[in-house]
Amino acid sequence: MYQVPNYTRTVSMRLSEVLSDIGVDERIVMKRRRAWLLTETIENVNNQLWNKYTHMLYYFGSQSEGTTTIGINSDTDELYCLNHIPVIQDWCEWIPGLPNLLMIQDDSVSPGYCLLQLLQRDAPLPADGESKQSFFKDRPGKVLLKQSFMSDDNLAKLKSHGPARVDQGSHGCSDRDIVVALHCKTWPQQARQWLDQQGEGQWPSAEMKQYCSRTGCFVVPVGCKGGDIRQLEWRISTSLAERCLMFNLNITQIRCYVLMKMVIKSFLDPQFEDVISSYMCKTVLFHCIANSHFYIWRENNLLSCLSLCLYLLYNNIINENCPHFIIPRNNLMMGKISPVVKPYILAIINNIINSEGVALLGIKCDDLGSRLRHKLNNLCPFKTSERISAHLLYDMARCVSISFNNNYVTLKNKHPNEVVQTLTNCISKILNDKHDGLVQTACQLVAPWYNTTLGSVFASININQQNSVSVDALKLISLGLNTDVASSKLKLASIFYSVQEIQKADQILSEIERSYDLQIVEPACCCYDFEKKAHRQGFFATCDIHNEDAIQYATASCVRFLPCEIHCVPIELRYEMVRSTPEDRILLTEEDDWMDNVVVNSLPYLYFLQYKVNSHLGRNIEKQSALSKLFRTIKTEPNLGHRETAFNILGKCMEQEGRVRDALQCYLMSLNLRRRNNAAKIHICTLLSVLGNFRA
Known part of the structure; x- marks a missing residue:
């Protein structure tokens, strides 16, 4: 049996503890994966509810794999797969009525790439007369799809989609790496030999390979660097299969991959950025696992595992060949490493390997070096799991809201009856379709938004016609009160206030205030990009011990009303x-x-409604208390996305109080925050008009 030397065992265990402290442990890895896969599912469920079957969204890469840290701050890899353009590898797979594309994988294309030949829609035959700019007719007469097909409207339409749509590369948020792809249901021909190969490590297992073969592949508009027909080549992507492989790694293998990325980020990227990619590191890891015994990959041997991977990477650089794990003929390093930088890169990696772990003390990413030094001296640095959990839950809460609102806003100019029919159809699909797993969880998260909105639209119609609210409207709203801690309940309170059922409104507002823990609840505004401040400490702690269920009592979305409401x-x-x-x-x-x-933030709206309700009930002390809380919230709450609107409603309260100067000051402060598209202009004009008439 392989014995781990004492020095290696000690450093490996301390290194494993450090990685656990910064969120690379089984619990946080699984939490990351669940959050991202659920986010992916929520987006796709919402699109299907609105009959948007044109594409599917996938999150790949380090974020969804759970193989990143706060310091690494990996990109968000989004793949949008267009469903209406089938890619086939055999004529028998041809689908009538659709623009089928036949994959050409012969000696004319680079390994790991293909050409896409357009076929006729009414017969399984080659197309022969395509003249559009997105196609090219070669000498044999094949009509081939250009990569430019994806660079026009398809990507532009999708960039505004998704939970990160307003945070791209700003305010500490990760950049989005977006690609539009096409899907082929069958396993690529160039990868079929991989299904029968088996290395010394007996990994991947036969079951894993069988699953991988059922995932098919994507083709993405990227040509081989230096290829003769680069603009016509499409890269074959086995991302779904690779996701399966990553999800079957043990924690030591995951930590080894994270360490490799830290090494690259700390020692190579400052001088030779993007020469060695994280995907190369992943590929090296796969090869090492497949060709080594499973018992090597243990926590007390992490340092040796890292050296093994770095040594293989070193050899790959020497040979300038990093074979794709599934399509080995595809060299990931082709044209990546120039003769000038090659010896310097090799020297750096060689020094790290020979340092026996000492070089890791120089890693500043996530303070890993200093943390390791503290661990070796039996000190216990703080853990980051709470912070990671908070970001995951906050982003998921915003995703639920965004994915609904992206479709919701399309109804703003529709007749109320059309809005009712659309929302009713969505709810019917949620109730009638059989769901399980993540799809069921996603439906449970989005369904309350549909119920509350439909109930509110019904209520608006009722109020307009008979100044009362029907039982059906109230029943629907009651089914959607758990979207978050406040926004849906505030809609119900607003409805009761509008029909002068003041006591009911007062009761609901009191319940909201009791459940709105100011030490825990975070406003989750997803309307536009603004700089977010640090989350509350209570929010961190709550998120760390809960998953998506905490959205209901730890976040407060904006309250939204369509014109038909x-x-x-x-x-x-x-x-x-x-x-x-x-x-x-x-x-x-x-x-x-x-x-x-x-659109108004929940907490200011809560205090505004309390002010109005207490005014009706003649409770002056409670009214002034609500006014003070509204003012304090506007001044001190760090993450209000609609502070200008909060100033506007505070101004209306000041007008009611007869404090005209204060009201005007509120409107001016609102305008200071948002110069355009601000109702404060109307309020100022109205106020000045009233003052002018009064003086006249």
């Missing part, structure tokens, strides 16, 4: 629907689609 909105807030002047509207973009609705 206007009768559920207090009159002071209705001006928000007409906040844009004609000059403002010219400058609006797709990211401003929320501006035609009433």
